[in-house]
């Protein structure tokens with residue numbers, strides 16, 4: 429009887445720990461970086477049609493590798509018109525000699541910033557130092573040029 433209760437309790441704890449690991453981060457740079465590391469974003473799919481280290485445009489790296497979470501991938505493939513809540517675009521920025529210098533992230537968070545497409549913006553260096561995060565005016569100001577494409581430059585999502 430006690431053993432059974434103990435087993436049930438342990439199972440419940442194990443399950444909820446698992447659920448917590450899968451839980452989406454809040455709109456916070458450190459929480460997002462932890463989530464990306466825990467979920468090994470470098471194992472995610474690349475933006476459909478893009479290779480690793482493709483030639484990038486100003487102002488990001490000379491060479492870029494852009495990973496997307498599953499739900500983002502599906503929406504892009506389906507030409508859904510935008511990226512759903514809770515999904516990520518993670519772009520690695522490299523120098524011409526393939527040195528990683530920064531990671532820039534767009535994290536869709538419904539209700540976070542309606543006038544900015546509900547994107548949470550984040551830039552960090554390979555050692556995890558956060559350079560910019562949140563409703564970053566610089567990111568938003570430039571990406572506003574493509575707000576009719578869910579603020580995404582790389583390719584049409586419609």
Ligand code: HEC
Pocket residue numbers: 483484485486487488492494517518519532533534549550551560564566567568570571579580581582583
């Ligand atoms: C001066 C304009 C400009 C600024 C400022 C800027 N971006 Fe971008 N961003 C671009 C362009 C252009 C691309 C497409 C690059 C390419 O594919 O070659 C891009 C691509 C991206 C992408 C890949 C998805 C997409 O839109 O193509 C992410 C993620 C991103 N930027 C995040 C950020 C973040 C975070 C900031 C602020 C820290 C930022 N950007 C600031 C112009 C800008």
